[in-house]
Amino acid sequence: MVGILQKIFGTKNERELKRLFEFVDEINNLEPSTASLSNEQLQAKTDEFRKRIESGETLDNLLREAFAVVREASRRLLNMRHFDVQLIGGIVLHEGKIAEMKTGEGKTLVATLPVYLNALDGRGVHVVTVNDYLAKRDAQWMGVIYNFLGLSVGVIQHDNSFLFDPTYTSQDKRFNHLRPCTRREAYLADITYGTNNEFGFDYLRDNMKYDPSDFAQRELNYAIVDEVDSxxxxxxxxxxxxxxxSEESTDKYYKVNKIIPNLKTEVDFKIDEKLKNVVxxxxxSSKVERLLGVGNLYDPSNIELVHHVLQALRAHHLFKKDVDYVVKDGEVxxxxxxxxxxxxxxxWSDGLHQAIEAKEGVKIESENQTLATITFQNLFRMYNKLAGMTGTADTEAEEFAKIYNLDVVVIPTNRPMIRKDYPDVIYKSEKAKFNAVINDIEECNRRGQPVLVGTTSIEKSEVLSHLLKKRGIRHSVLNAKYHEKEAEIVAQAGRFGAVTIATNMAGRGTDIILGGNPDGLARELLKDKKDYTEEDFKMAFERAKEICEKEKDxxxxxxxxxxIGTERHEARRIDNQLRGRSGRQGDPGSSRFYLSLEDDLMRIFGSDRINGLMNLLKMDENIPIExxxxxxxxxxxxxxxxxxxFDIRKHLLEYxxxxxxxxxEIYxxxxxxxxxxxxxxxxxEMIENEVDELLAMYCPDAGEWDLKGLKDAVYGLFSVDLQIEESSLEDIGNLIISKAKEIYEKKEHEAGYEFMRYIEKMILLQVIDAQWKxxxxxxxxxxxGIGLRGYAQRDPLxxxxxxxxxxxxxxxxxINTEVLMRLFKVQIRHEDESEIKIKSQQRLVYNRGDGGASQQPVHRDRKVGRNEPCPCGSGKKYKKCCGAS
Known part of the structure; x- marks a missing residue:
């Protein structure tokens, strides 16, 4: 029935495209008049649009004209005119949706349309990429258009930040036209390029700052996320x-690691590979108790020990070296x-990383205590408007809709897709599969057909590399060990006779052009020249262009x-990404996946029937099923x-x-x-709230009043010695509040109005941060432990x-109590030496990034003992915190 209705009315995607093509016709109608404008007139359009926005016109009203202006600027400056399907992609992104566009359809250029339009209102646009290289490359490449049209462009990198400036030249040619600037300046630009990690960490860092002028980011207004599925x-x-x-010892990891080789699979523990879990x-349990010399392993006092044993077992049996991690320079x-x-x-959190460090015999880093955290799900849902683009999103359309409220629109290709996708072939063993892969590569290589081989791990890519060397086939290996060169290796994967092995889809964001990329080849031709001039590069580029054109044919x-795919991934998207590297812009190409019954997906998710069939037919392991x-x-x-x-991610999001x-609330x-x-x-207000709490505690409506306890509590908190007599609660409360405020006014008089405001702010911030941690x-x-509540028939969530x-x-x-206690106990002394010391030595670790520590003033009214709690509020002893220096 659904099929019949779709034939009559078209699919939802087809109806959406029909609507969008009407916009395209209107933009195309503006092309002749826009093309007739001089450069100055074209540039003046930005100011005209901004004035119209100030007058109340909406971005939607300006869309057709703005897109026509960007298309014309791109044609003049980059010799790249947006195709009609790219205009559709731009409209989809402006409307806050996901544009699925095949590899090679020019997503980077597509983004210029909605980025320009949405930057006109001055609230900022973030373009989010998967790595620093792409953020820098895209800003340099597209920055020419934005700069010409009068918009500023910032770039956020892991350890620095820049503003696009066409007049700036760098000694390092990779950073030409990128003028170094502060992070705040990069965020104040109309458009800011950066990675998801950097945008996230800057958000967290801003919420640990002690001065508003130190904030890097402004409002989270509009973001376009490139490779949105990733x-x-x-x-x-x-x-x-x-x-x-944290101050916990790392000895426990070594101790637990030593006993793991004594535990046997299926006898002492069971592995669930689907869930990556160990029980x-x-x-x-009895063996662990004996080996560690403890009584009942499940006694509440040993719960942490059980956790570390399970993490150590996961480290040894579920996390593989050169697949899940590498060991480099003594670090996991x-x-x-x-x-x-x-x-x-x-x-990895929860002690897993330490367990792997113990397994590999490298230095174990101390466990860290979380100071600030956020998921990408909740970070990107904070933007006023969110959009995304990728070559593979439709398979996850339900998740995008339910979690991010993002619709997926599949954009047609500019030219028909003619790539030939062959059915999968399945072998009985991995050895037979790899032999077939090598034979296929050898056959392609004999006729000069370039081959891109996708593997699921570093280990597998190195096995293939070894087999290719034995056959004498020249090739490039692209995996995590060589990720610095990934863009230039991928860019040349389409050259005549090239063989490239890539772990998963490293190198996403870089087009594979048949015949090779002239820019990369020119640099290769100049690699023996240490210092080459611009003229040298021009000559090399012309030579490279000739080579690439010849090789393309x-x-x-x-x-x-x-x-060639050497394994199927759990997610179809990853397979589609690999396949999508071929057949760009109507190019010829082909793809085939080689599988074996020993592959993880086949082994875990039911290869028994196929295996039984192959055994029944007594099939040779070198003969595949196709x-x-x-x-x-x-x-x-x-x-x-x-x-x-999806269920796991949805479940985690609910928590x-x-x-x-x-x-x-706290931020x-x-x-x-x-x-x-x-x-x-x-x-x-805090004083009044605290007094209400004290009265409820010591003078309940029903029950005996403890006036002595109340008196002691008031003295402990406000340093107020009151003669409290039994009367009405209101009278007692008013007495305490008025006396506390009187003391506070006196303290303010001693300190001075301005300094007292400063002390209030600093103490509040310190207490909030310490309590939040x-x-x-x-x-x-x-x-x-919340999952265990399910056994008691209670919903864990x-x-x-x-x-x-x-x-x-x-x-x-x-927070209320601690702030008041500190404020009423702080002593104001007027001395020459500073009463404020900046706490700067605390080391912060960024899981997925790095950065500097925030500065926290510490107030002292007396000499602090080495073993006393540090007055900064960290909860540590003074000797291990501010007194350490």
């Missing part, structure tokens, strides 16, 4: 974390499972780029895994939404404190929400 789906499960070192058996570095890139600075004759039904069965397995992973509300309060000129009224730790502890709310309420009360 950032909002693949990386959604791992939060960004800024953490500081101890009864005999395993995570390999991104989707891109194959190294992720230095990022660490040869490659087309040989069949275009051939894609059948469309088998390919369909594999796709169904992938769909099941995708649905399972994180609780935390997100609390984060917004909003913190910002209110930072931006306030005077917090005196707030302090007086402790709250995050408490929340982590709740999460660890409901229980989590309830307990998290109670913890937040407790934290709010502690």
């Amino acid at each position: 950032i909002l789906i693949d990386e959604a499960r791992t939060p960004l974390i800024i953490s500081g070192p 101890l058996t009864e005999s395993g 570095i995570i390999v991104d499972e989707f891109t194959g890139r190294l992720m230095p600075g990022r660490r 040869q490659v087309i004759e040989a069949g275009g780029l051939h894609i 059948n469309k039904m088998v390919t369909k069965a594999i796709e169904n397995a992938q769909k099941r895994v995708e649905a399972h992973n 994180d939404d609780v935390m997100n509300k609390q984060r917004k 909003s309060f913190r910002r209110e404190v930072l931006e306030s000129d005077s917090l005196k009224e707030k302090i007086f 402790d709250h995050l730790l408490a929340i982590d502890h709740i999460k660890e 409901v229980e989590y929400k309830k307990e998290a709310f109670e913890l937040f309420a407790d934290m709010s009360r502690r």
Whole structure:
């Protein structure tokens, strides 16, 4: 029935495209008049648009004219005229949706249309890329258009930031036209390019600052996320974390690691590869108790020990070297499972990273305590408007709609797709599969057809590389170990006779041009020249262009780029990304996936029937099964895994939404404190609230009053010695409040109005930060055991929400009490030496990034003992905190 209706009315996507093509016709009608404008008249359009916005005109009204202006500027400056389908992509992005465009359809150029339009209102546009290289490259490339039209462009990098300036030349040619600037200046630009990690960490860092003028970011207005599936789906499960070192010993990891070789699979523990989980058996628990010399392993006092044993087992049996991580310079570095890139600075949480360090015999870094954290899901949902582009989003359309409220529109290709996709072939063993892959590569190589081989791990790519060397086939290897060169290697993968092995889809964002990229080839021709002039490069470029044009014809004759997949990924998107590297812009090409029954997907998700069939027919392991039904069965397995992973991400988001509300609340309060000129009224309000709490505690409506306890509590908090007599609660409350305010006014008189406002602000910020840090730790502890509530027929999510709310309420009360205690105890002394010391030595760790520590003033009214709590509020002893220097 659905099929019949679609034939009559068209699919939802077809109806959407029909609507969008009407816009395209209107933009095309403006092309002759826009092309007749002089450069000066074209540039003046930006000011005209801005004035019209100030007069109340909407961005939607300006869309057709703005797009026509950008298209004309691009044609003049870059000799690149937007195709009609690129205009459609631009409209989709402006409307806050996801544009699915095949590889090579020019997504980078598409983004210029909505970026320019949305930057006109001066509220800022963020263009989010998957790595620093692409952020820099795209800003340099497209910055020419924006600069010509009078818009400023900033670039955020991991360790520096720039403004696009065509007059600026750098000694390092890679940074030409990028003038160094502060992070704040880069964010104040009309358009800012950067990675998802940097935008996220800057948001967290801003919410740890002690002065509003130090904020880097402004409003999160409009973001276009490039490779949106990679950032909002693949990386959604791992939060960004800024953490500081805890004081726990690392000895426990070595101790637990030593016993792991004594535990046997299936006897002492069981592995669930689907869920990447490990469970101890009864005999395993007894063996662990004996080996570690502890009594009952499941005694509450040993719960942490059980956790470390399970993490150590996961480290040894589920996390593989050169697949999930590499060891480089004595450090365990995570390999991104989707891109194959190294992720230095990022660490697995919950002691898993330490367990792997113990397994590999490298130095174990201390566990870190979370100071600030956010998931990409909640970061990007904070933008006023969000859009995305990728070659592969339609398979995850349901998740984009439910979690981000983003619709996916599939944009047609500019030229028909003529790539030939062959059915999968399945071998009995991995050895037979690899032999078939090498034979296919050798055959392609003999006729000069370029081949791109996709692998799922560094380990597999190196196995293939070894086999190719044995056959004498020249090739390039692109994986996490060589990710610095990924763009230039991928750019040349379409040359005549090229063989390139890529781990997953490292190098996304770089087009593979048949015959090769003249720019990259020119640099290769000049590699033996240490210092070459611009004239040298021009000559080399012309020579490279000739070579590439000649090779393009040869490659087309040989069949275009051939894609070989050596395994199916759990997500169909990743396979589609690999396949999509061939057949760009109507180019010829082909693709085939080679599988074996020993592959993870086949092994975990039901290869028994195929294996039984092969055994029954007594098939040679070198003879494959090639059948469309088998390919369909594999796709169904992938769909099941995708649905399972979606459920996990949705489940995690439900938990994180609780935390997100609390984060917004605390960051909003913190910002209110930072931006306030005077917090005196707030302090007086806190006094009244605290007195209400004390009265409820010591003088309940029903029950005996403890006036002595009340008196002691009032003295402890406000340093007020009152003679409290039994009377009405209102009288007692008013007496305490008036006396406390009187003392506070006196303290303000001694300190001076301005200095007292400064002290209020600093103490409030210190207490908020310290209590929030402790709250995050408490929340982590709740999460660890909340799943067990299900065994008691209670919904873990409901229980989590309830307990998290109670913890937040407790934290709010502690903030109130702690702030008042510090303010009423602080002694004002007028001496020459400074009473404020900046706490700068605290080391912060960024999971997925790095950065500097925030500065926190510490107030002292006396000499602090080495073993006393540090007055900065960190919760550590003075000798291990501010006294360490």
